[in-house]
Amino acid sequence: MVVSGKPGKSGAHTELSCERSVLENAVQDRERMRELARSFEQQLTAVQMASMDELTLLTNLHGFLVLAQLWLDACQQLEKPATLLLFDLTYFNQINDVYGRGEGDKALKSFADVLRIAFRESDVVGRVGGDEFAVLLAGSSAVEIAGIRARVQEMLDERLATAHPGYDIRFSIEQIEFDPATHGTVDGLMAAIDLARHQGSVRF
Numbered sequence: 130m131v132v133s134g135k136p137g138k139s140g141a142h143t144e145l146s147c148e149r150s151v152l153e154n155a156v157q158d159r160e161r162m163r164e165l166a167r168s169f170e171q172q173l174t175a176v177q178m179a180s181m182d183e184l185t186l187l188t189n190l191h192g193f194l195v196l197a198q199l200w201l202d203a204c205q206q207l208e209k210p211a212t213l214l215l216f217d218l219t220y221f222n223q224i225n226d227v228y229g230r231g232e233g234d235k236a237l238k239s240f241a242d243v244l245r246i247a248f249r250e251s252d253v254v255g256r257v258g259g260d261e262f263a264v265l266l267a268g269s270s271a272v273e274i275a276g277i278r279a280r281v282q283e284m285l286d287e288r289l290a291t292a293h294p295g296y297d298i299r300f301s302i303e304q305i306e307f308d309p310a311t312h313g314t315v316d317g318l319m320a321a322i323d324l325a326r327h328q329g330s331v332r333f
Contacts, residue, residue, distance in 0.1 A: 130239060158207065165203050166251045182256040184234055185241035193255030193263055200253055200267040201307060210270040211307040213318050214227040214277070215326065216244070218260040219299040228296060236298055243284045247277075263319070271306045311325060 168255065180192025188196060197213075204211045218240060225233035244254050244262055253265040266272065285298050305322040312318040 130319065138209050157333070158209075158268075159208065162203075162251045165200070182241075185238055185256050187241050187262070188253070188255035190255065190257045193253060193257055193265075194315055194319070197253045197265040197318075198264075200251075200265055201315055201318075204267055204307070205309055207268075209268040210265040211271050212271055213305050213307065213322055214264040214266065214272075215257075215263070215303040215322050216240075216281075217261040217301045217303070217326075219301060221260040222233075224296055224298075228294070231298070232294060235292075235294065236296075239285065239292075242333060243281055243288065247281050247284060257319075265315075271304060274302055274304055 133163060179186050180195065182189040185259070201211055203209075218236070221233065221236065224236050237256075238263065241254075241256060244264065248254055248264055248266075251267045253263075253267070255263050257263045288297065289296075301327045303322050305318065308316055312321055
């Protein structure tokens with residue numbers, strides 16, 4: 130009796146079917162995320178006046194918490210991860226003191242514009258404090274901070290090279306991956322990253 134080491138037609142067909150199924154599932158997941166993003170944007174538009182930061186035109190803290198919670202709920206339903214990034218402008222008070230509040234506002238707008246461009250449609254970007262910005266990465270585990278820092282800083286430097294404001298914009302990044310059992314909600318996630326930040330354990 131001779132047993133061939135080569136897969137038969139049925140085995141090859143099964144492997145091809147599995148690969149096709151994985152690809153189709155990935156495409157379906159991406160499409161569902163896009164549909165959810167469009168749905169959430171519509172919901173946010175309905176309360177836009179209460180949820181938008183007038184200076185940067187990003188969502189304010191209230192809007193960020195509402196939209197981020199919707200995404201966290203969706204990620205749990207789809208069994209997908211989510212990660213929160215917190216950006217804090219470095220030496221921002223010095224920009225205000227030396228160049229005036231008008232330039233400080235311009236710095237905030239520039240940073241907000243860069244974040245809006247740098248992240249995906251499905252990511253939630255908001256201004257959550259005076260010089261603090263948050264990004265919820267929907268469907269993403271913990272990311273390589275160095276790469277994000279380099280990309281955002283490069284985009285900022287390009288803007289400043291054109292505007293010539295006389296100062297640089299620098300920032301720190303904190304990161305924490307959402308754990309439903311530990312954090313529960315977006316409020317719990319924000320509290321956890323704030324605690325870790327003040328303990329100095331997640332700053333990059």
